[in-house]
Structure formats: C-alpha cells, structure tokens
Amino acid sequence: MARAITLIRSASLSDVAEYAYAATAPAESRLIFLAGACPLNDDGSTAAIGDYAGQAVRAIENMQAALAASGASLQDVISTRVLVASARREDLVAAWEVVRDSFADHDVPSTLMGVTVLGYEDQLVEIEAVAAVLDSADSLTHVAAERGCGPEVPQ
Numbered sequence: 001m002a003r004a005i006t007l008i009r010s011a012s013l014s015d016v017a018e019y020a021y022a023a024t025a026p027a028e029s030r031l032i033f034l035a036g037a038c039p040l041n042d043d044g045s046t047a048a049i050g051d052y053a054g055q056a057v058r059a060i061e062n063m064q065a066a067l068a069a070s071g072a073s074l075q076d077v078i079s080t081r082v083l084v085a086s087a088r089r090e091d092l093v094a095a096w097e098v099v100r101d102s103f104a105d106h107d108v109p110s111t112l113m114g115v116t117v118l119g120y121e122d123q124l125v126e127i128e129a130v131a132a133v134l135d136s137a138d139s140l141t142h143v144a145a146e147r148g149c150g151p152e153v154p155q
Contacts, residue, residue, distance in 0.1 A: 004029035004132040005078050007108065018100050019107045023078045025132035032070045032133065036083065036126040037063035038119070046122040052084065052091045055125040056098035063127055072131045074103055080110045081128040085118045095125045 007020035025031070039047045039055035040062065048054025060074075067073055082099050084092045096112050118126050 004134045029132040032131040049122045052094040056095040076131040083126040
C-alpha cells in the first residue's frame with residue numbers, strides 16, 4: 001500500500017533533533033486520531049509499574065493494536081506527543097528512546113513533555129498519535145466489515 005506521509009526536514013533547523021520537524025498528508029488521505037495509548041495490560045492493570053521504558057513499550061504495543069484496528073501501522077503515523085509523568089529529564093529520555101526506536105526510520109514530528117500526573121494509577125507514560133492512510137476501495141470495505149459497519153466481506 002502506498003504511504004500517505006511525507007516527512008519534512010529543513011536545512012535551516014538543527015539536525016540534533018531525532019525526528020522530522022514537519023509532516024504532510026495529501027487531502028485524500030483518511031486521518032486517524034488515536035486516544036492516548038496507555039501502558040495498560042489486557043485486564044486494565046497498569047504495566048511495568050515504576051519503569052518508564054517498560055511503560056513506553058506497553059503503550060507502543062497498545063498503540064499498534066489501535067492502529068491495526070484502524071487499518072494502519074506505525075509507518076502511517078504523522079505525529080506523536082509523548083507525555084511522561086516526571087520532571088526529571090532522564091525519565092523523559094528513557095520513554096523517548098523506546099518511542100524513537102519503535103518508529104525506527106519513520107521519525108515523525110514529536111513532542112516530548114513532562115507532566116505532573118496521568119490518568120491511571122501508577123501510570124508514567126502516555127503516547128498520543130495522529131495517522132494518515134491512503135485507502136483503496138477494497139481496503140475500506142474490509143475495514144468497514146471488520147467494524148460491523150458494512151456487508152460481510154469473504155476472506
């Protein structure tokens with residue numbers, strides 16, 4: 001499938017940042033706005049209590065599940081916001097390194113923020129994302145059928 005995302009770099013901006021400074025998606029792309037991916041286990045408990053990197057890993061796994069349910073992948077993400085419940089730079093970096101490594105060469109524009117508290121008990125990391133995909137008519141029919149929004153599609 002063709003990708004909708006174009007990552008933009010500028011020679012007039014520092015190359016120290018480990019991400020593109022901007023990204024675009026064409027008007028015909030379908031945008032996917034994800035809720036913040038939290039480090040929750042299947043039973044609703046918080047994963048990796050006290051471990052910033054461990055929580056980032058679980059949040060990325062949950063993000064990938066939400067993307068897959070939307071007919072997308074990490075390669076379709078156009079931007080992220082990484083929230084870390086800490087005022088310590090090393091805690092933010094621990095979470096960021098997991099996010100950066102998970103996206104590999106697809107280094108989307110990102111914001112890394114230290115925050116006071118997050119919503120779940122013992123939660124340290126949350127990752128927001130927006131994705132964009134170019135759908136074919138066939139893929140739209142399959143996504144709609146999987147969601148129960150259209151006719152069944154034979155497998």
